[in-house]
Amino acid sequence: MISATLIQAAEGDANPLFPNPWEALVALIGFVVLLFVVIKWIWPAFEKAYQNRVEAIEGGLNQAEQAKAEAEALKAEYEQNLADARAEASRMREEARAEGAQIVAEHKEKAAAEAARITEQAQQHIVAERTAAAASLRADVGSLATQLASRIVGEALEDDARSQRVVDRFLEDLDAEQAGAAQ
Amino acid sequence: MAEWGTGFGKNMLMALLAVFVISWFFMWAIRKQALVPSRTQFIAESAYGFVRHTLGRDILGEKHFKPWVPFLFAIFFFVLVNNLFGAVPGLQMPTFSHAGPAYAMALIVWFAWVVLGFKLHGGKFIKLVTVPSGVPKFLLPLLVPIEFLSNFVIRPLTHSLRLMAVMLAGHIIVMLAGSGAEFMITQQEGLGSTGLGVLILIGSIPLYFLELIMMVLQAFVFALLTAIYIQGSIEAEAH
Numbered sequence: 001m002i003s004a005t006l007i008q009a010a011e012g013d014a015n016p017l018f019p020n021p022w023e024a025l026v027a028l029i030g031f032v033v034l035l036f037v038v039i040k041w042i043w044p045a046f047e048k049a050y051q052n053r054v055e056a057i058e059g060g061l062n063q064a065e066q067a068k069a070e071a072e073a074l075k076a077e078y079e080q081n082l083a084d085a086r087a088e089a090s091r092m093r094e095e096a097r098a099e100g101a102q103i104v105a106e107h108k109e110k111a112a113a114e115a116a117r118i119t120e121q122a123q124q125h126i127v128a129e130r131t132a133a134a135a136s137l138r139a140d141v142g143s144l145a146t147q148l149a150s151r152i153v154g155e156a157l158e159d160d161a162r163s164q165r166v167v168d169r170f171l172e173d174l175d176a177e178q179a180g181a182a183q
Numbered sequence: 184m185a186e187w188g189t190g191f192g193k194n195m196l197m198a199l200l201a202v203f204v205i206s207w208f209f210m211w212a213i214r215k216q217a218l219v220p221s222r223t224q225f226i227a228e229s230a231y232g233f234v235r236h237t238l239g240r241d242i243l244g245e246k247h248f249k250p251w252v253p254f255l256f257a258i259f260f261f262v263l264v265n266n267l268f269g270a271v272p273g274l275q276m277p278t279f280s281h282a283g284p285a286y287a288m289a290l291i292v293w294f295a296w297v298v299l300g301f302k303l304h305g306g307k308f309i310k311l312v313t314v315p316s317g318v319p320k321f322l323l324p325l326l327v328p329i330e331f332l333s334n335f336v337i338r339p340l341t342h343s344l345r346l347m348a349v350m351l352a353g354h355i356i357v358m359l360a361g362s363g364a365e366f367m368i369t370q371q372e373g374l375g376s377t378g379l380g381v382l383i384l385i386g387s388i389p390l391y392f393l394e395l396i397m398m399v400l401q402a403f404v405f406a407l408l409t410a411i412y413i414q415g416s417i418e419a420e421a422h
Binding site: 016017018019020021022023024025026027028030031033034035037038039041042043045046047048049050052053056 | 192194195198199201202205206209210213214216217218220224227228231232235252253254256257258260261278281282283284286287288290291344347351
């Protein structure tokens, strides 16, 4: 179990500080071989893997950044469009309101003119009627007076009271006729 | 097992086995280079990231660490796996409990440090390393030899012996506990010594885990010092 080193160190015929040159040489060569392998294959592979990962992560971040910027641009555009549309709608509403007001004003004017025309016509009509009535009245008064006189004369002799009644009735008739003509 | 100083032994086999294990594991783990890693790839990437960030970037600085990542990676895992062989039943011996491999590793690091220093600063490197700045002139004759010895001679020795001594001590403790328990139980008569053997056996279990911590810690310390030395070379002017 006890190694050769220990035995010899204990026996004093070998110093553990004194190297075995062959072991030193093998360790040296072994290390050089290992260093070669590390430089040639292991180191580049690890650095490459590391670099790839860094790029993948940074690429992903950049992509996300880009997508975010695009989304924001799109959103701004939509908002602009929306604002434009709102302004357009508001403008159209305003126009329609103005147009409506104009139409109403025109109609009012027209209606007023029509009403004035109708009133005018009616007045003319009334004047014409009145003129006609006055003319006809004037023509009738003579004949009526003649009738009344003949009736008074016919009945006067019989009764003063009756003649009085006839005069009253005639006047009433006349009144009624006058009223009918006025309506 | 090969005799001391002769032939091709267990120690050398383990060093080569470590090379194979590290190469195979990491190449196999990263073979897909998946963006969403599997569990194995995640573990391998975490280990790689530990070396890259804790040993590389934090010590060498953002500007210089990249080219040194494979070197630190190889150092750290070569030492770690070789240390952990001490905790593997059947192998049960850290490669660096022998002085030879430890010297070899420290020599490689020392060589990298010196070469890099001269490459970056030329002949001025010696002056930068040995002449401390802000020291009174009359002290320099005393300080320069000390700095020279400390940086060029003692530093690689301490770098390697720290690792070797800790690994050897742990190895000895575990072996001693194991063989002691065996001896007490099988070779000695009487209930008392058998009981003592069992106690030693139980006591060796926490020692085993303590050793496990030491193995990982020493690998980290060795790689950390490597990074610090390299950094000292890169920024020699600031020291």
